[in-house]
Amino acid sequence: MRKLKLRAESADDVTVISSALQDAILKVGEIDYSSRDRHVTLRVSRYLHEHAPARVLSGLRIDSVMDIKSTGIDRSDPDALMVFLSMEFTPDDEPPGGFLSLKFAGGGEIMAKVEAIDLIMVDVSRPRRTGHRPVHPDI
Numbered sequence: 275m276r277k278l279k280l281r282a283e284s285a286d287d288v289t290v291i292s293s294a295l296q297d298a299i300l301k302v303g304e305i306d307y308s309s310r311d312r313h314v315t316l317r318v319s320r321y322l323h324e325h326a327p328a329r330v331l332s333g334l335r336i337d338s339v340m341d342i343k344s345t346g347i348d349r350s351d352p353d354a355l356m357v358f359l360s361m362e363f364t365p366d367d368e369p370p371g372g373f374l375s376l377k378f379a380g381g382g383e384i385m386a387k388v389e390a391i392d393l394i395m396v397d398v399s400r401p402r403r404t405g406h407r408p409v410h411p412d413i
Contacts, residue, residue: 277397278332284391285363288374291395292361295334297321297408303352305384313337314386316376318358320397327407331399336374338389346382356382357408363391 282288298318306315313335320332348354357379365372370390377383 277330278395279397280395282391282393282395285365288361288363288391288393291334291393294395295320295332295358295361296323298332298358299329300356300358301352302347302349302354302356307339307342312339314339314342314384321404321408322401325401327404328401329404330397330401332395332397334395335393336386336388337392337394339386340371340389341387342384344382344384346380347378347384356380 278294280287280291280294282291295318298320300316300318304317307313315336316334318332318334319329322328322330347356359377359379361374361376363372363374366387371388372391374386374388374391374393375383376386
C-alpha cells in the first residue's frame with residue numbers, strides 16, 4: 275500500500291484532507307504551534323477507512339498561521355487523547371485569508387487564522403492492523 279501525501283490550497287482540498295483524517299487519534303502534547311515559523315503541526319494515528327481495520331501514523335502541517343486559539347482542549351495533560359472529527363475553512367474579508375477550524379470529539383476546537391490555505395498531510399509509517407473500529411452513534 276502506498277503512503278498518502280495530500281496538499282491543500284483550496285477549501286475543497288481541505289475537505290479531502292478532513293475526510294482522510296476523520297477518526298484520527300492524537301495526543302494533546304503532539305500539537306505544536308510555532309509563532310516564529312508560523313505553522314501548526316499535529317502527529318496523529320489515522321484510521322484507514324479505505325483499508326480498515328488499520329491505522330497509520332501521519333503528520334499534518336498548517337502553514338501561514340497568523341494566530342491560533344483553542345477551546346475545550348485541556349493542555350495540562352500532554353498524554354490526553356483526542357479524536358479528530360473534521361476540518362473546514364471559512365474565508366474572511368481579505369482573500370485568500372480566513373479561518374481554519376479543526377474540531378474534535380467532546381467539543382474541542384482549534385481555530386487558526388491563516389493568510390492562505392497551505393496544508394500538507396503525509397503518512398509517515400506503514401499501516402498496522404487494529405482491532406478497534408471508530409464508532410459513530412446514530413443521531
